[in-house]
Amino acid sequence: MMRVARLILASGSPRRRELLAGLGIAFDVIVSDVDETIKEEVMPSEMVRTLACRKASAVSNTIQDGIVVGADTIVVLDGEVLGKPVDKQDAIHMLKKLQGRSHTVYSGVAVIDAASGKQLVDHRSTLVHMRPLTDAEIEAYVETGEPLDKAGSYAIQGIGSTIVDRIDGDYFTVVGLPMELLASMLTSFGIHVLKATEETMR
Ligand SMILES: Cc1cn([C@H]2C[C@H](O)[C@@H](COP(=O)(O)OP(=O)(O)OP(=O)(O)O)O2)c(=O)[nH]c1=O
Numbered sequence: 001m002m003r004v005a006r007l008i009l010a011s012g013s014p015r016r017r018e019l020l021a022g023l024g025i026a027f028d029v030i031v032s033d034v035d036e037t038i039k040e041e042v043m044p045s046e047m048v049r050t051l052a053c054r055k056a057s058a059v060s061n062t063i064q065d066g067i068v069v070g071a072d073t074i075v076v077l078d079g080e081v082l083g084k085p086v087d088k089q090d091a092i093h094m095l096k097k098l099q100g101r102s103h104t105v106y107s108g109v110a111v112i113d114a115a116s117g118k119q120l121v122d123h124r125s126t127l128v129h130m131r132p133l134t135d136a137e138i139e140a141y142v143e144t145g146e147p148l149d150k151a152g153s154y155a156i157q158g159i160g161s162t163i164v165d166r167i168d169g170d171y172f173t174v175v176g177l178p179m180e181l182l183a184s185m186l187t188s189f190g191i192h193v194l195k196a197t198e199e200t201m202r
Helices: 014-021 044-060 088-098 135-143 171-175 179-187 193-201
Strands: 007-009 067-077 080-082 102-113 119-130 164-168
Touching (some): 007 014, 044 119, 067 179, 088 135, 119 179, 179 193
Antiparallel strands (some): 102 119
16 A cells, blocks of 8 residues: 555645545644744745745644645735735725735645655745625625635635636635645655545545
């Protein structure tokens, strides 16, 4: 039988958990409390890479063995970084800025082998075109509660699907975990998604 190293998702995001579960590979979830502030001015790509590494290493530092995956997602409009809203007012404010315009979603992924310390980090970005929204629509959307734990205050996979006109790029990057990128990174750590799936189906 093929040896599959213990895979660990260093994320409290239910979306990331569901996406990884969709690959059919067993994994554990270990969530750590990391400081998500970055002091220096950095490019958005650098920001999501740094935070993904911070999340993965916070977990890999606490274990001896395992392949740890961390990720981070931000929304960027005209150079302004929109993270998760602090409250409903903040969510309304973000959506008023995003409506009727295009923005870029950046997702960083870091994979660390806790035993060897080997580390890979990369990112993807996707352009999202949001349709124009009335103030009443924005308020109704925020009242659903869906925007409150999402970068940019919307979820493309949920009710937010009705406010996105179209995207240019990878859908999973917007949801928070670029799957094609992750699978290719895992290959470098000996975890072959398609081969592993074949094994489990036998
Ligand atoms: C834009 C967008 C973001 N999101 C979510 C994905 C992430 O959970 C969240 C961005 O916040 P993150 O700080 O990247 O992640 P998190 O705090 O939820 O989880 P963790 O740090 O433990 O991994 O926004 C969606 O679910 N759908 C979307 O369309």
